[in-house]
Amino acid sequence: MIKVAINGYGTIGKRVADAVSKQKDMQIVGVVKRTPDYLSRIAAQKHKLYVSDDSGLKTFDESGIKVHGTVKDLLNGCDIVIDATPEGMGDQNKALYRKHNVRAVFQGGEKETVADVSFNAYANYDEARGKTFVRVVSCNTTALMRSLYPIYSELGIKKVNATLVRRGTDPNDHKKGPMNAIEPSFSFPSHHSIDAKTIIRDLNIDSMALKVPTTLMHTHVVLVDLAKQASAKEVLDLWEKYKRIKLFNSKDGYKSTAQIMDFAREIGRERSDLFELAIWKDSAHVNSGTLSYIQAVHQESIVVPENVDAIRAMTGDTSKEDSIRITDSTLGIA
Numbered sequence: 394m395i396k397v398a399i400n401g402y403g404t405i406g407k408r409v410a411d412a413v414s415k416q417k418d419m420q421i422v423g424v425v426k427r428t429p430d431y432l433s434r435i436a437a438q439k440h441k442l443y444v445s446d447d448s449g450l451k452t453f454d455e456s457g458i459k460v461h462g463t464v465k466d467l468l469n470g471c472d473i474v475i476d477a478t479p480e481g482m483g484d485q486n487k488a489l490y491r492k493h494n495v496r497a498v499f500q501g502g503e504k505e506t507v508a509d510v511s512f513n514a515y516a517n518y519d520e521a522r523g524k525t526f527v528r529v530v531s532c533n534t535t536a537l538m539r540s541l542y543p544i545y546s547e548l549g550i551k552k553v554n555a556t557l558v559r560r561g562t563d564p565n566d567h568k569k570g571p572m573n574a575i576e577p578s579f580s581f582p583s584h585h586s587i588d589a590k591t592i593i594r595d596l597n598i599d600s601m602a603l604k605v606p607t608t609l610m611h612t613h614v615v616l617v618d619l620a621k622q623a624s625a626k627e628v629l630d631l632w633e634k635y636k637r638i639k640l641f642n643s644k645d646g647y648k649s650t651a652q653i654m655d656f657a658r659e660i661g662r663e664r665s666d667l668f669e670l671a672i673w674k675d676s677a678h679v680n681s682g683t684l685s686y687i688q689a690v691h692q693e694s695i696v697v698p699e700n701v702d703a704i705r706a707m708t709g710d711t712s713k714e715d716s717i718r719i720t721d722s723t724l725g726i727a
């Protein structure tokens with residue numbers, strides 16, 4: 394059993410904790426919370442709770458929430474930690490992980506330099522083998538890798554141009570925005586295409602991004618100049634082979650991200666998570682060698698399967714295919 398700790402139990406951390414709990418070869422030995430809020434009370438019913446520093450022992454005790462120690466105690470009893478603390482904090486935590494001699498999986502809010510390798514299960518599982526520090530790339534980069542890697546590996550890519558329409562914030566947040574505006578990113582290319590190259594180093598890709606007032610999903614408009622000629626149907630058939638891609642047809646009523654998230658609710662997914670990348674089947678066209686398509690990304694959950702696979706790649710000898718198959722079947726990705 395691989396003993397897994399979760400440091401940072403928010404949007405990503407709580408989902409990875411639940412996903413790891415479903416794996417037969419892994420166990421959650423504890424999760425770290427900082428504030429004694431409603432989420433801490435719920436977390437304490439599912440997992441052993443630890444606090445981020447000594448002062449937390451007192452505040453949690455005063456709130457009547459049982460804790461088992463601090464993050465340092467937890468690190469003494471685990472093989473690997475999932476760092477899902479807010480952006481930039483993972484880099485600060487790295488020295489602590491090193492001191493306690495535990496491996497760590499960081500998230501996409503951290504810089505590439507935090508880890509030995511940036512990770513996407515389809516594209517570079519084997520590069521994470523035996524590594525001490527791995528970074529699962531962001532939700533947007535994971536989504537780009539999911540649809541682009543099959544094309545890159547089987548048809549070849551001359552050039553990608555992606556426009557990312559990003560959600561303003563997550564559904565459980567009331568502080569970020571925009572609330573009634575569209576906010577372009579003025580750096581070119583946006584950091585997403587730079588991040589994509591941490592996985593496929595020779596990918597010729599540029600991206601632009603803007604934020605809009607929605608919390609459901611990100612949406613990407615992608616143009617790919619194909620190296621080898623292919624029809625839209627051939628590309629769709631290729632994507633069909635990858636379970637972490639789910640094709641939706643607007644003619645079935647999937648007119649927007651609202652219905653795609655409703656699908657996840659209706660099939661009974663916990664927290665209405667959609668781990669798969671959604672691609673609108675009828676958005677795929679090929680014109681003069683350029684493939685165009687539109688995809689939607691459930692930002693809160695798309696990186697969850699990759700975190701589970703990163704743990705296996707770093708700690709054992711499970712093959713890429715086996716790990717992906719096990720993760721998918723335990724998470725209901727069919």
Ligand code: NAD
Binds near residue numbers: 400
């Ligand atoms: P979040 O704010 O929802 O959760 C972070 C949690 O860490 C919070 O519960 C916070 O209280 C806790 N925390 C803060 N300081 C801490 C400390 N010192 N020790 C332990 N816990 C502490 O953030 P998130 O959205 O889960 O993001 C985590 C990481 O995942 C970031 O790198 C982010 O960029 C990345 N990510 C986020 C999304 C998304 O859409 N939310 C998607 C993919 C990747």
